[in-house]
Amino acid sequence: MNVHDSEPFVDSMVNNDLKDLPFFIKHRWTDLHFRMNFHSHNGYELYFVHDGTGNFLTDGRIYTIDGFDIFLIGENEIHKPIPAQGRPFTRTVINFLPEFLHSSTKKKWLEMFERAHHPDKMHIRLNAKEHSHISAILSRMHEEYSTREYGFDQMLGVYLNRLLFEIYRLLHSGKEPDSKASGSSTNAIVENVINYLSEHYAEDVSLDELAKMFFITPYYLCHLFKKTTGDTISKFILYTRIHHAKRLLTRSDLTISDIAMMVGFNSYPYFGMIFKKHVEMTPKQFRTKYRQTSPNGLDPG
Template identity: 45%
Template structure:
């Protein structure tokens, strides 16, 4: 599929944003994928991503977490993220998106605290142990039953179960933060490609060459290009470009920085290069994207 064609289709984050503004929660339950690919994206609202089984990686902003089953990733509003699912046998996931208005007002700050990267020793990641799995699985199932219903009481039930789930997550994060952190506890990337993705995500605004990357990881540059493309479906250059463009979209929509300032902030050495690559990926110039984004946010308050 050509990049130009991609730009003409509704982006998944736009579709989700529209849905959440009409109905402040969304859920996919135990979806099994064999060749699922989601582009880098961001959206309003919080996300709970539960990875039931399979193998893969999950990138949130500048962190990459290895996934191996019973993993939970917590995603803040407007955080750039993407999953990379690599299990040939298929992967199963549950995804919950919600706006903060569904969270109990009295305890909202504490219930949403685990989503804050600074509040957890391990970042926005939890590995759900055997003791907590039964309770988590029960709540996810009941939430989906309520989500699939049509009555007003089903919406109320979903909100109640969501708050119970957030309480469970809060307790788990508190227990993890009180326990001494061991090297084996840290959710490290599970392959050299994961390490490369994290390296690029942390340094996307810097000038990075294939030679530099190969030297850093002590590997042949042709080998790392082959390895990276095989696992992610992207070349290293494409991966870096998409991260830069996704961050540029955030600045264009939610900051007052000039477009030239944004170009430099996300790693482009000139406005013309930025404008050319942005239009190639998105389908419209950054000036039009900013104008459309401002109109959208004005209409949606």
């Protein structure tokens, strides 16, 4: 399957934002034609939808967006919001590193982001009252983050702790989780394809072989995948390969040639060319940069 794609992956912005302060908030941004690639990054993410519809893909599951939604995204999870085009889509995004949390509550809060602990509680749908309450906290956080008055970082820590407590309370309130994440048989097919590709990304699987596995035609498979995720199968495979290559570059001592082969590139020069095109630096430059700036082995995304 051809995995060459001309559009670069913009997935390191969050990592750069978290360098100076292990907290970042982007508050109530609205777009009519918002589009984002599959991506992953350091730390944890809280994604709040205030207005809009569509899908949200995270860790191989596809959730419907239809109202006031919260998505919990764990460290280094591949995810992507897929809003309906042509109508307003308003969201608030919070990213933070574990060290920004208070030591007494850190373990409890981070467990909320682990699917092993809460496999069906990564998505919370709020009613109007709950949304208003959460929105008030988000507004205060954004004000502190924007004005940066004396002690703003301590106040952000207080508000983040309060926000995570409110989410924890919602998760344990008896509210039914969104167990039917896919929402349709079409989404379920795409979920299964994504899960398969996430495990077999390094293999050279043809489109015909992939379609046969799921008992549909290649054309219909491509159509479903593009309609549901906004991207092609080839692009998803390419991103997944680059994602795993970046992890190996920063977390292992394997040679770059060995890494290229492990993630599915049969040619080292081709891997270097594609990597530079999409990451905007060579594999060697990437390894050097993030080993220097990430001494604790944090995944640069």
